[in-house]
Amino acid sequence: xxxxxxxxxxxxxxxxxxxxxxxxxxxxxxxxxxxxxxxxxxxxxxxxxxxxxxxxxxxxxxxxxxxxxxxxxxxxxxxxxxxxxxxxxxxxxxxxxxxxxxxxxxxxxxxxxxxxxxxxxxxxxxxxxxxxxxxxxxxxxxxxxxxxxxxxxxxxxxxxxxxxxxxxxxxxxxxxxxxxxxxxxxxxxxxxxxxxxxxxxxxxxxxxxxxxxxxxxxxxxxxxxxxxxxxxxxxxxxxxxxxxxxxxxxxxxxxxxxxxxxxxxxxxxxxxxxxxxxxxxxxxxxxxxxxxxxxxxxxxxxxxxxxx
Amino acid sequence: xxxxxxxxxxxxxxxxxxxxxxxxxxxxxxxxxxxxxxxxxxxxxxxxxxxxxxxxxxxxxxxxxxxxxxxxxxxxxxxxxxxxxxxxxxxxxxxxxxxxxxxxxxxxxxxxxxxxxxxxxxxxxxxxxxxxxxxxxxxxxxxxxxxxxxxxxxxxxxxxxxxxxxxxxxxxxxxxxxxxxxxxxxxxxxxxxxxxxxxxxxxxxxxxxxxxxxxxxxxxxxxxxxxxxxxxxxxxxxxxxxxxxxxxxxxxxxxxxxxxxxxxxxxxxxxxxxxxxxxxxxxxxxxxxxxxxxxxxxxxxxxxxxxxxxxxxxxxxxxxxxxxxxxxxxxxxxxxxxxxxxxxxxxxxxxxxxxxxxxxxxxxxxxxxxxxxxxxxxxxxxxxxxxxxxxxxxxxxxxxxxxxxxxxxxxxxxxxxxxxx
Numbered sequence: 001x002x003x004x005x006x007x008x009x010x011x012x013x014x015x016x017x018x019x020x021x022x023x024x025x026x027x028x029x030x031x032x033x034x035x036x037x038x039x040x041x042x043x044x045x046x047x048x049x050x051x052x053x054x055x056x057x058x059x060x061x062x063x064x065x066x067x068x069x070x071x072x073x074x075x076x077x078x079x080x081x082x083x084x085x086x087x088x089x090x091x092x093x094x095x096x097x098x099x100x101x102x103x104x105x106x107x108x109x110x111x112x113x114x115x116x117x118x119x120x121x122x123x124x125x126x127x128x129x130x131x132x133x134x135x136x137x138x139x140x141x142x143x144x145x146x147x148x149x150x151x152x153x154x155x156x157x158x159x160x161x162x163x164x165x166x167x168x169x170x171x172x173x174x175x176x177x178x179x180x181x182x183x184x185x186x187x188x189x190x191x192x193x194x195x196x197x198x199x200x201x202x203x204x205x206x207x208x209x210x211x212x213x214x215x216x217x218x219x220x221x222x223x224x225x226x227x228x229x230x231x232x233x234x235x236x237x238x239x240x241x242x243x244x245x246x247x248x249x250x251x252x253x254x255x256x257x258x259x260x261x262x263x264x265x266x267x268x269x270x271x272x273x274x275x276x277x278x279x280x281x282x283x284x285x286x287x288x289x290x291x292x293x294x295x296x297x298x299x300x301x302x303x304x305x306x307x308x
Numbered sequence: 309x310x311x312x313x314x315x316x317x318x319x320x321x322x323x324x325x326x327x328x329x330x331x332x333x334x335x336x337x338x339x340x341x342x343x344x345x346x347x348x349x350x351x352x353x354x355x356x357x358x359x360x361x362x363x364x365x366x367x368x369x370x371x372x373x374x375x376x377x378x379x380x381x382x383x384x385x386x387x388x389x390x391x392x393x394x395x396x397x398x399x400x401x402x403x404x405x406x407x408x409x410x411x412x413x414x415x416x417x418x419x420x421x422x423x424x425x426x427x428x429x430x431x432x433x434x435x436x437x438x439x440x441x442x443x444x445x446x447x448x449x450x451x452x453x454x455x456x457x458x459x460x461x462x463x464x465x466x467x468x469x470x471x472x473x474x475x476x477x478x479x480x481x482x483x484x485x486x487x488x489x490x491x492x493x494x495x496x497x498x499x500x501x502x503x504x505x506x507x508x509x510x511x512x513x514x515x516x517x518x519x520x521x522x523x524x525x526x527x528x529x530x531x532x533x534x535x536x537x538x539x540x541x542x543x544x545x546x547x548x549x550x551x552x553x554x555x556x557x558x559x560x561x562x563x564x565x566x567x568x569x570x571x572x573x574x575x576x577x578x579x580x581x582x583x584x585x586x587x588x589x590x591x592x593x594x595x596x597x598x599x600x601x602x603x604x605x606x607x608x609x610x611x612x613x614x615x616x617x618x619x620x621x622x623x624x625x626x627x628x629x630x631x632x633x634x635x636x637x638x639x640x641x642x643x644x645x646x647x648x649x650x651x652x653x654x655x656x657x658x659x660x661x662x663x664x665x666x667x668x669x670x671x672x673x674x675x676x677x678x679x680x681x682x683x684x685x686x687x688x689x690x691x692x693x694x695x696x697x698x699x700x701x702x703x704x705x706x707x708x709x710x711x712x713x714x715x716x717x718x719x720x721x722x723x724x725x726x727x728x729x
Contacts, residue, residue, distance in 0.1 A: 058379040060404035144486075144549035165552040166703070252554045252690045254495060256700060260691055271376050272689045 045287075048280045056277035058270075069281035079282060082265040083289075085258065089176070090240040096180045097236055098229075101187035108188065109195040119192075123185035130182070134249035137178040141165050141250065148174075165251060168258045175246050175259070183239075187232045194228030195221065230301035234294050241290055262286050335624035336363040337389035337617070340378070342371040345392055345609065347578035348443060348644035355640055356631050362624035364390075382406060382614070389617040390625045392442050392609040395430050396683055401612065402431075402438035408613040411437040413626055419633065422652035424608075426677055431610045439610030440629060444647030446672035447503045447573045447605045449473070449595075450580075453588040455480050455487065455568045466569075466592030469599055470507070470536045473569060477545040480568030489545040491567040492537070494702055496555035497695035501678070501687045502605045503571030503594065504698065507533045509603035509676055510596030515694075520680030521729060523721035525697055526714050532597065534701045538710060541702055551703050554690060563587065573607075574668045578645020591664040593671055606675030608647065647672045682728045686721050693721040 052069055056062040073079055108119045125133065140147045143163040152158050164170040198221065206216045222229070244263040247253060253260040260268070266286070270279030341349040346368050353366045367388065369377055375397060381387045393401065401407050414420060414437045424441040431439030453463035459479045467473040477489025493499040508515055513529020516522070524530060540546055547567075549557065562570040563584050571594060580587055593602030611629055613622070631637045638648045638657045647669050648657050658665055680686065687694045697717025704710035 057404065058375065059382070059401060059406055142549055143552070144547050161548050163548045163551050166548075251552075252495060254552070254690075254696075254699070257691045257696055268689065268691060272691075273685050274375070 048283055051277055052281035052284050054277045056275070056280070058274035058276060062277065065277070069278045070285070072278065073281065073285065078260070079262075079265055081257075082260050082262045085260065086241055086243065086262045089172075089243060089261065090237055093176055093179055093240045093243075094233070094236045096176060097183055097187055098191075098232060100180055100184045101232070102191055104184060104188040105191035105195055109192050119188075122188055125182045126185045128182060130245040131249060133178060133182045134246045137174070137246070138165075138250045141174050166255055168255055171251055171255060172259065175250055178250075179240075179243075179246060183236075187236060190228050190232045190235075191225060194225030198224045226301055230298060233301065234297050237293060237297065238290050241286070241293070334362055335621050336365055337621045337624050337628075338365045338367065339390050339392070339628070340367050340369050340374070340388040341392040341609070342374045342394060343368055344371050344445070344575055345443065345646075347575060347582060348641050348646045349392065351644060352632060352637060352640045355636065356628055359631075362627055364624075364628055378406075382616075385616070387614040387616060389621050390611065390613050390628070393439060393612050395427055395439070395608055395610045395677070396679070398431050398439040398610045398612065399433055399679075400681075402433040406615055407438040408615050408617060409436050409438060410440055410613060413629075414440050417630075417633070419650060419652055422650055424649040424651070426606045426675070427608065427610055427649060430677065430679065431612075439612040441649035442609045442611040442629075442632065443641055444649055444669075444672045445574045445605075445607040445609075446647050446668050446675055447506055447571065447594060447607075448667060448671045449569055449592045450562055450572045450576060451476070451569045451590050451592060452480075452562070452565065452567065453590055454565075455483070459483060463588075464590070466590050467595065468592065469595050469601075470533075470597050473595070474536070474540055474543075474545070477540060477568055478543065481543075481545045487566045487568075488547045489568045490540050491547060491557075491561040491570045492550060493553040493555050493558040494541075494546075494550040495552050495690075495695060495699050496558060497690065497692055497698075498688050499555050499558045500695060500698055502573060502607065504533065504537070505678070506594040506603040506605055506675070507536070507596070510594060510601040512596075512601075514678075516678050516680065520678065521725055523686075523693075523718055523725060525693075525718040525721060531711075531714060534698065534710065534714065535707075536597075537702045538704060551699070562589075573605075574647050574672075575645045577664055577668060578643075582644070591667045593667065602671070602674065604671035604675035606672055606677045608649070608672075680725070682724055685724050685728075693717045693724065697721075 051062070053064065053066060054062040055065045055068075104122050108115050108122065128136075139145065141149075141164045143149045143161050143165075148164060149161050153161060162170070164174050202220050202224070203216060206220055211219070242263050243261050244267065247259045247261050247264055248267070251259045253264055262282070263286070266279045266282045269275045269282060339353065349366060349368070353364045357363050371394075374394070378387060378391065378401075387406075398407075414423075417423075424444060427439070427441030427444075428437065431437055431441070449466060451466045456463040456476070459482060461476055461479060467476050473490065479489070480487065481489040492503065505515060508527075508529045511529035511532065513524070513527045515524050515527065515530045517524060541550075547561070553561075559572065559576060559579060561567050562572065562576075563580060565584075565587055577591070580589060594604060595602050611632070613625055617625070632641065633650055635653055635656055638650055638653050642648050642657050642661065642665060648654060650657075654669065658669070678687075684692075686692050689695075694717075697713050697720075700713035700717075701710045704713060
């Protein structure tokens with residue numbers, strides 16, 4: 001320790017300017033990245049906030065109205081219904097997705113040619129776009145021309161055709177199943193990378209000590225994949241809070257407007273009612289909610305061991 | 309956002325129709341039309357460009373996106389020079405300062421007095437004309453003559469009252485095997501203002517007051533018309549998919565040939581004749597409860613010029629408008645499903661065309677154009693009170709459920725109107 005500090009003092013000239021110059025150099029290196037962030041993130045964000053302070057029609061001139069858009073939100077039942085539905089959907093889909101993804105990850109974590117084949121199969125739906133997957137699902141769920149309804153009838157589950165998309169429960173579950181089918185492979189890969197990084201000795205030691213499968217999963221696997229799990233959770237929650245395509249394409253927010261999500265509400269305000277200012281204000285609020293949610297999740301899942 | 313969501317069935321792609329550059333003061337101008345015009349606009353532009361003097365560059369825009377795309381293009385300084393605009397939007401565009409004043413040009417036309425008054429009235433803001441009539445779009449019933457014949461109904465006599473619609477539909481549904489008596493898009497606001505509202509108007513009632521400030525979803529005529537549709541749904545005369553059809557099947561269901569009767573519009577004549585020449589269909593008015601009553605939606609496009617369009621392009625654009633108003637232009641429009649907007653030429657225009665075109669024009673003449681500044685919010689929106697109420701009520705299992713839906717919808721619609729005025 002002493003040796004090191006002495007040698008530093010001897011050989012490195014005491015230049016207080018050097019770190020500053022290094023900082024300046026560093027700034028030059030990150031400048032392109034900063035410029036990208038500024039142009040594609042900060043400027044649009046600033047514009048959104050700016051627009052949210054205006055009565056901003058799609059055509060015509062904006063008018064400054066201060067915080068009136070934010071004030072209006074409190075009395076907008078449509079917005080709160082949309083938020084409530086979005087939260088409901090987020091909880092259900094996150095549990096479903098991470099549960100299925102964890103199951104898949106446990107199944108495909110080992111090596112082998114057959115395993116690689118299954119991994120690919122499970123991952124395949126991820127590369128479809130949400131819009132195309134939704135269109136596919138809308139067609140499959142169509143009562144007259146689709147697959148699900150006639151199949152259920154043939155299997156004797158119902159005696160008459162049921163329009164899945166016409167009732168909240170069936171419509172909601174139809175979309176949820178689609179999202180799980182489409183996205184589980186993505187979270188599987190994240191969780192799998194975590195599982196593979198666990199040294200196998202831990203597992204062996206626990207096994208020798210007589211720990212059951214569940215005990216090993218709970219006390220060895222879960223704590224050790226905390227970080228990839230936190231990543232998957234934050235991605236899944238924020239992705240679900242921003243859900244739009246599937247509800248717009250498959251359900252049109254129906255039946256009875258029960259599946260209008262927060263982003264759908266923002267879309268309606270901005271591009272159906274042409275109130276861009278109000279739409280921007282809603283976006284800003286949604287952004288703040290998302291930031292808070294993500295911060296809470298990251299805090300809860302912070303690796304306390306590593307922090308010490 | 310539109311009266312009908314025909315988008316899915318037609319040209320989503322942009323369509324550029326070029327021609328050889330002309331001579332002299334030839335000008336090229338850009339022209340937009342919503343996808344509903346994809347039957348009549350391309351042949352008209354082609355004929356105009358073939359004259360070789362000027363050139364119109366046509367772009368077909370999906371009907372749901374027209375307003376947004378225009379606003380974005382306009383903000384970026386690349387608005388189209390001219391536009392065939394859904395007449396409902398003309399006042400909003402004009403008030404936002406987006407359109408060029410066309411008063412002098414319009415009033416200078418020798419046949420100005422015979423141009424469609426309904427179009428001109430929405431095209432006029434503060435006594436200045438910002439949009440001139442371009443194409444008309446009426447709504448009516450289509451019936452499949454082959455299916456009528458199969459079940460022993462007179463194939464030349466379409467339904468003239470609600471009761472007849474239900475009777476005929478019931479007879480055709482007897483055929484079974486995926487054949488249904490009646491089809492409507494049960495989750496499409498635009499489709500239903502276009503084809504269901506006229507059933508209400510035919511009774512003399514309405515779902516919205518003349519000045520657009522009072523919601524009347526609970527009026528007697530509205531409730532009766534809703535109950536009429538609900539009855540047909542209950543009896544199984546309508547395919548189950550109708551309940552969740554947000555317009556994708558509005559046209560396709562009838563065109564496929566296994567639906568007896570379906571409400572539709574002028575555009576369907578062009579589309580059916582051009583694309584389904586074997587379908588044997590008739591056109592009847594959208595009737596009321598009693599014999600002799602009928603109505604229609606009076607829709608269509610106004611032709612407008614963007615405020616920022618360069619003066620040098622105006623002669624070319626005016627030449628295009630005058631070409632559309634010429635006998636040849638009107639004939640092209642009519643043959644492809646549009647209702648003509650120049651009444652003094654009607655006799656020549658309809659010469660040689662069958663009765664279906666005449667019914668379409670007569671329906672238009674008896675049509676209504678509801679106007680309210682919150683049209684999109686209450687009528688066209690997929691989540692607005694108009695379609696939400698109709699959807700709940702049409703497919704309600706009991707009368708109480710239907711009345712509850714109507715009551716809720718009435719309150720919601722009035723609340724939106726009140727907030728706007």
